[in-house]
């Protein structure tokens with residue numbers, strides 16, 4: 001009996017969770033008409049989410065670009081000229097690596113922070129206190145974080161793209177027999193502007209997904225410090241899965 | 256005036272409140288007592304609309320709180336200060352900003368009046384000069400007092416205290432009990448003090464309501480509770496676990 005029911009209960013609570021998430025997002029979107037009141041909080045969040053993530057994004061993007069460069073030249077057989085490296089690096093960074101690295105790194109850096117912050121506010125009754133002072137906690141806490149995510153992720157992805165390609169070029173020109181001219185010739189030959197735009201579409205979706213999932217788990221935290229830990233872990237796990245899934249869905253839709 | 260009628264509330268099948276009834280007149284100071292987990296905080300959160308009942312009615316000044324929209328609730332909340340169990344100070348804001356946030360949101364004071372009111376509320380709770388400290392720098396008792404300052408700063412008609420003295424040393428307990436009595440006397444505020452400390456109960460209230468098994472088990476004065484023969488009540492006020500109820 002137990003064995004029969006537990007998967008059913010799991011499925012029900014899964015859909016319950018989705019329902020609560022949708023309701024939370026609905027009330028968040030409904031508050032858009034009062035956005036001007038909360039724009040200053042959004043700017044604070046943009047600084048926390050965006051500006052402070054730049055160093056880690058630069059570092060990870062740079063190394064991913066270098067690795068791509070090394071691996072593609074390693075895989076090329078003798079009849080593919082090495083200057084094709086530029087095209088491989090360009091395409092993979094713009095299409096996949098830039099957005100994906102940004103997404104995964106920020107799941108840890110931004111998603112976990114948001115979940116822990118809101119979770120702590122929930123279990124220490126700060127969210128109740130906000131509401132008792134007539135602040136709408138959804139508007140006050142969730143809206144600025146999601147707006148900051150949607151605005152800052154594309155910017156961070158542009159940074160990641162730039163440093164990824166820079167990393168690829170750096171390796172190609174210093175450790176391989178590829179001149180800068182050849183590298184960028186390869187880059188330009190297969191460059192489609194749409195690929196860069198597609199990367200930015202991904203960035204916006206990832207930004208929304210990560211911040212909204214983190215807000216959801218943080219906002220509905222219960223059960224003290226242990227609950228905050230659970231909310232943070234769940235945020236990271238679910239965000240990673242969602243990003244990989246979104247990555248695939250968007251590729252099917254747009255490419 | 257606060258009136259609670261047939262209040263039912265459960266969380267995922269855990270029936271916490273099972274038909275709670277009472278009413279509190281303007282200017283009364285009422286203590287709500289009961290074991291941990293008996294639903295005292297849940298009850299308090301219904302009174303200012305933080306939780307919605309499964310069924311039943313909560314009236315505050317002849318307004319049915321549980322049906323009001325967020326915006327209409329603002330009028331009630333502007334008259335109602337709530338003191339949370341551990342203070343619930345916003346930890347990204349200083350003490351002064353915590354109190355100022357309440358004033359800027361719920362009153363029409365001008366900026367210089369806000370700053371004055373922040374000062375005077377801190378003086379009321381004996382914490383002058385702390386407005387630039389962060390909550391993390393305060394002791395437990397200080398946090399609770401800042402929480403009280405934030406609640407009284409708006410000059411409310413109602414004050415709801417959730418365990419204002421739990422976990423504090425006897426001297427701090429006495430300080431806070433005196434504060435509660437002081438605000439009660441000055442402005443003839445209607446106060447509800449949720450607690451399980453009998454000392455606080457007898458110091459600050461003239462009426463006691465006891466929650467037990469999701470219902471009101473006792474409702475009367477402190478003399479009446481001392482002479483009450485109900486086992487659950489006796490067990491609670493004497494702290495004698497050998498009584499079976």
Ligand SMILES: Nc1ncnc2c1ncn2[C@@H]1O[C@H](COP(=O)(O)OP(=O)(O)O)[C@@H](O)[C@H]1O
Nearest residue numbers: 222266271289290291292293294295296297298
């Ligand atoms: N938001 C909530 N979600 C689920 N259960 C809750 C929630 N708030 C309170 N409870 C449960 O309600 C019961 C009463 O809690 P509470 O009112 O905090 O007790 P106390 O009398 O100690 O203040 C407890 O069993 C608690 O677990």
Ligand SMILES: [Mg+2]
Nearest residue numbers: 295296340418
């Ligand atoms: Mg409680």
